Amino acid sequence: MRNRNAYVFALTFEVSVLRSCSGNLCGVECAAMVCVPEPIDILRCGPAEWSEILRRGPRAWNAWRDDYPWIIPDLTRIAPTLIECQLGPLSGGPINLATARLRGARLGRATLSEANLEGADLADADLSYARLDRANLSYANLRNANLDKADLSGARLMRADLSGANLAQSRGLTQGQFFGSIGNSLTVLPHYVERPQTWPEVGSEIRDERRKLEQVVTKPIYDDKQSSDGARCVSSLAPEHCLYKFWLIVMSKLEPFEIVGKGTV
Numbered sequence: 001m002r003n004r005n006a007y008v009f010a011l012t013f014e015v016s017v018l019r020s021c022s023g024n025l026c027g028v029e030c031a032a033m034v035c036v037p038e039p040i041d042i043l044r045c046g047p048a049e050w051s052e053i054l055r056r057g058p059r060a061w062n063a064w065r066d067d068y069p070w071i072i073p074d075l076t077r078i079a080p081t082l083i084e085c086q087l088g089p090l091s092g093g094p095i096n097l098a099t100a101r102l103r104g105a106r107l108g109r110a111t112l113s114e115a116n117l118e119g120a121d122l123a124d125a126d127l128s129y130a131r132l133d134r135a136n137l138s139y140a141n142l143r144n145a146n147l148d149k150a151d152l153s154g155a156r157l158m159r160a161d162l163s164g165a166n167l168a169q170s171r172g173l174t175q176g177q178f179f180g181s182i183g184n185s186l187t188v189l190p191h192y193v194e195r196p197q198t199w200p201e202v203g204s205e206i207r208d209e210r211r212k213l214e215q216v217v218t219k220p221i222y223d224d225k226q227s228s229d230g231a232r233c234v235s236s237l238a239p240e241h242c243l244y245k246f247w248l249i250v251m252s253k254l255e256p257f258e259i260v261g262k263g264t265v
Helices: 002-035 039-044 047-055 058-067 204-218 239-252
Strands: 222-226 232-234
Touching: 047 058
Parallel strands: none
Antiparallel strands: 222 232
8 A cells, every 4th residue: 555655656746747847848948939030930931922821811911911011022923813812801801912012913803892002013913803992002003004894993092103004994983083193195094084184195205205315415425535635526426326316216206197198197
């Protein structure tokens, strides 16, 4: 009986020792996890990892952006599936894509309702049939973006660059949404929206470019040679001068256009 009691006491003591050791070990492990610097994980994270996080859905993406708000994710030319493009409130959004690099991204038929796209680079992106209602596109780069038949109801376009963008059949746009936006002669607007007065006229960009070329051509081009009195000699055969002169001639032919048999356009 005494041996049995001794055995039970020894076993109890061993278990208590293991528990205390495991607790200390767990504390050491937790402390080690806390002390690990975050830049180690950041260095291992790149465009492939960012694309994978986005494919997990808005909740996972927004949580990652909250943990690393200083990172500008590079999602250039990303092409998620139709299911992965559902990033609206019903799927856990709205998603936070502010300042993200989405140049050339294929987001056709994507749901980006109420999305935060402030300062995002969406140049050359395909946003046809996309839902961008109530989205924040302020300061976004939408140069040459395809917004054909996209829903832009209530979207904010303050200081958004729409140069060359296709908005011909976009839905839900109003005249007031273009206040403060940026565009040029290549921006295609819906028929029911007037071109903002702050945008350059159709022929003004060509005239401005021609004026710049004229200033360059009229500026003397000097050789490295010097005359007897120390002054630099003007080169009449400088290749740069010939090139600028050629472009000046080309630009002068652009306006007006002459079509054979149809008069002047």
